[in-house]
Amino acid sequence: MSSPASTPAPAPSQVYGITPMRPETAYVFDSEPPTRVNSPAPSSPTSLRKSPVSSCNLSLSGATPVPSRPLSMIDSFESLEGPTRVGSPEGSIYGEKTLSKGGAFDKLGEEVDQLERCGDEEKGLEGAGAVTTETTPAEIAQDDFPEGGTRAYLALLGSTLVLLCTFGLSNSYGVFLQHYKQHQLKDYTNSDISWIGSLHLFLTFSSAFYSGILFDKGWFRYQLAIGSVGWLVGIFALSFAKTYWQILLCQSVCMGLSLGLMFSPCLSILGTYFRRKRAFVVGVAASGTAVGAVIFPVLLGQLFEKRGFPTAIRAAGFLMLALLLVANLTIRPRKVLTRSATDLDSVPKPPLKTVLLRIVRDPAAWIVMLGVFGVYTSCFIPLFYIVSFARQYSSNAALATYSLSIINALAFFSRIGSGLIADRCGVFNTAIPLAIAVGVLTFGMIGATSTAGLAIFMVLFGIAQGGWISVSAALFMSLTNDVNELGLRSGIGFFFVALATLIGSPIAGALLVATNGSYVAALCFGGSMAVAGVVLLCFGRRYQVRRKSSQRV
Structure with missing residues (x-):
């Protein structure tokens, strides 16, 4: 092709009836027989920058418009394919195709208009070779979540096993509390013994903030492995513990920090595989x-009486060893394709400080986290004291022994069911009624002083608290559309949960001591905190409705 300096731009009548757009701009085409250009899809428009008359001209041929001069930077790569995963973009449109001369067109009205809109006269030759395929945010959102597959469901299985081994034991602290009161720690008060379980949960949820940052940086495999080892060290060391401080270090510090390192990432990793079914899969986990x-x-409960505390703890430890080994082999992190990998003109990923400031300045995030704090303060009080409450008021010894198992058996179904409902009706629309139920039932426990009343309370509270714990994690994730913020937002949210678990049960225990063993003041405190949390969650829902312009939030 001749340069613009030696060959003047053809007159409008020479380009098959195309009139020039501007006097200073010309598009030169060779005079071969007309060849029609395949127009790009509407969702991925292909743009060509125009050049002044004094610069190099463009030659169009075949199905894809390409600059006539060599591409800078881009042509040094054979392709620009993203990571091998579901939803990865196709190979780059920049191949090593050679351009044949020619290309005159019979209908170029729309193409020329598009060229005119995308031109950049100020950049001149610097932008002459920019041919980009844009990906809309909607396409990125759809492509970035496989919504299933072998790796996704193996990750779901592994996350479920991790929570079974860890939080399953943490939610069984009522059995430990009852045993400690009668054996190792019989000289300590209920409030003192409650600090062991509360500190365990506080360290678990508070360390989720740092584990969320590590997860976003791609350290999941190390978090899961180190957390599993630390948890097993703590559980086997607990079997040798005899004093208050030994139990506190093993069960609260070692096991709490280890669980905090891996539980939040195990939930966040599901958010990288699922979007539409996110609340459901989190509920399954x-x-x-x-x-x-x-x-x-x-x-x-059975082994404490028949074989003693050390043997019972070691038996549980070996069971956890097998299940955590399976979890470490089945969960695989998934590299998420960010916008910078699909859009050549996108900006790089913002630094941690920028993301953190965006979350801190978000009023909806603060309101939701404070609301979750209030409900969780109430939620763990019945779980910690249900065994001792049942022994005091129920004439059925078996009901007291299996009280926690009854509550958690009902929680199993509600955690899955609440996830299904949340995917259809919205996370806030599901979480708020469950939070109301937790508050009402905490007040209602005051009147459950008979065997029948206590059994009804266990069934209803198991459904309410199980559904709430399942959906509350999805509340934090629903506040962002960026998968790179899932770990950080979950970590900050669980830090507020940590504060709730730290103060809730010890305050309830102190109220028990102050009222000579009466549960009324402790349960009124828990119910009131849940009501305050519900009010804040309603305000948080209002913010979310305004953002999405929909009642389905």
Whole structure:
């Protein structure tokens, strides 16, 4: 092709009836027989930058418009394919195709208009070779979530096993509390013994903030492995513990920090595989907690009496060893394709400080996290004291022994069911009624002083608290559309859960001591905190409705 300096731009009549757009711009085409260009899809428009008359001209041929001069930077790669995964983009449109001369067209009205809109006169030759395929945010959102597949469901299985081993035991602390009161820690008050379980949960949820940051940086495999080893070290060391401080270090510090390192990433990794079914799969994973909280109270309750504390703890430890090994082999992190990998003109991923400031300045995030704090303060009080409450008011000894197992057995079904409902009706629309039920039932426990009343309370509270714990994790994830923020937002949210678990049960225990063993003040405190949390969640829902312009939030 001749350069613009030696060959003047053809007159409008020479280009098959195409009139020039501007006097200073010309598009030169060779005079071969007309060849029609395949127009790009509407969702992926192909743009060509125009060049002034004094710069190099463009030659169009075949199905894809390409600059006539060599591409800078891009042509040094054979392709620009993303990571091998479901939803990866096709190979780059920049191949090593050679351009044949020619290309005159009979209908170029729309193409020329598009060229005119995308031109950049100020950049001149610097932008002459930019041919991009744009990907809309909607396409990125759809492509980035496979919504299933072998790796996705193996990750779901592994996450469920992790929560079964860890939080299943944590939610069985009522059995430990009752045993400690009668054996190792019989000289300590209920409030003192409650600090062991509360500190365990506080360290678990508070360390989720840092584990969320590590997860976003791609350290999941190491988090899961180190967390599993630390948890097993803690559980086997607990079998040798005899004093208050030994139990506190093993069960609260070692096991709490180890669980905090891996539980939040195990939920966040599901968010990288699923979007439409996210609440459901998180509920399925959370149901592992309910299964563990059914198994461990029965297992430990029987072995404590027949074989003693050390043997019971070691038996549970070997069971956890096998299940955590399976989890480490089945969960595989998935590299998420960000916009910078699909859009050549996109900006790089923002630094952690920028993302953190965006979350801190989001009023909806604060309101939701404070609301979750209030409900969780109430939620763990009945779980910690249901065994001792049942022994005091129920004439059926078996009901007291299996009280935690009954609650968590019902929680298993509600955790899965609440996820299904949340996917259809919205996370907030599901979480708020469950939070109301938790508050009402915490107040209602005051009147459950008969065997029949206590059994009804266990069934209803198991459904309410199981569904709430399942959906509450999805509340944090629903506040962002960026998968790169899932770990950080979940970590910050669980830090508020940590504060709730730290103060809730010890305050209830102190109220028990102050009222000579009466549960009225402790349960009124828990119910009131749940009501306050519900009010804040309603305000958070209002913010979310405004953002999405939909009542389905």
